[in-house]
Amino acid sequence: MARELSCGVAFSRGMLLLLNIIFLLIGLVICGIGIYIKVDTHFNDVLTKLSHVSDFKSQSLGFLAFILIGGGLFAVLISLLGCLGTLRHNRCLLYSYAVILIVLVILQLAGFITAIVFKDKLESVYKDGLTQVFTTALDNNDTVVIDAFHDLEKSLTCCGVNGIQDYINHNVKPPTLCFENPVKGCPKTIIDLLEKNLPIVAACASILLLFELLGLIFAFVLARALKNADVEIYSSKPGEVISGIIPGRRRNYRNI
Structure with a gap:
């Protein structure tokens, strides 16, 4: 029995590690992407310009960098918590790790369900915000945002927000791309691209969830195995070992 427990604990530890x-690794990559967005000069200039548009502040893409950095650091801390609890056989850390995973x-x-239920609303909010930024840039001849x-x-083979008409309405010369082929507005192109790659996004999300x-599961299994590990109960008399469960027992994890 002790041997089976030992194998089970070893397997749980290995998988959890x-x-x-x-x-x-995922947390470090996500954090790195967020840091790159913040330090890249051209991208940062654009985000700064976008954040100055009052109606777009709450939706500014600049928050994306902070979300990525925060999410990446959180993933790193959670992974370190799991590793520490696993290596030190600490049930408290393992249970804390498991509870955090449950919340995640x-x-x-909840996020997936919200995205599905409010899909049309999210598309509308995104398009309205982008329209505000683009219109303001054309009115003020803001070359940073226009560029x-x-x-x-x-990169996406699209034209404006709603098409070439955006440039015509503001008496601005459209880019050559808008004349070459019938192209859609950029928000519609981005949404179509996301829907086209939805199976890949869903697969990545499913793998992460798995x-x-x-x-x-492995955190609970390991914590439970540690709780039920072989114990030796020592009496107050030197050298005497008592079998059974009594308060103040001393656990012996020799088989783990």
Whole structure:
């Protein structure tokens, strides 16, 4: 029995360590992307310009960098908590780690459901915010934002927010791309691109959710195994060992 317990604990420890190493790497990558967005001069200039538009402040893409950095650091801390609890056989840390994963799973499921239910509303808010930024840039001849839109148009093969008419309405010469082929507005192009790659996004989200569920399961399994590990009960008399469960027992994890 002790041998089976030892194998089970070893397997749980190994899987939990592997999952937390994966979490750690993912967190570092996400944090790195956020830092790159903040330190990149051109991108940061554009975000600064965008954040100055009053109706777009709450939706500013500049918050994306902070979200990525914060999310990445949080993932790193959670992975370190899991590794520490696993290596030190600390049930308190393991249970804390598991509870945090439960909260994350619930929040992610709530986010997925919200995105599905309010999909049309989210698209409308995104398009309205982008329209405000683009219109303000054209009215004020803000070359930084306009150049950023031109880069976006080239990369996505799109034109303005609603199409070439955006440039015509503001007496601004449209980029050549808008005349070459019938192209859609950039928000519609981005939404279509996201929907096209939705299976990939869903697969990545499902894999992440699976990792979290596995981490949750292995954390509980390991904590439970540690609780039920072989114990030796020592009496107050030197050298005397008493079998059974009594208050103040001394645990012996020799088989772990």
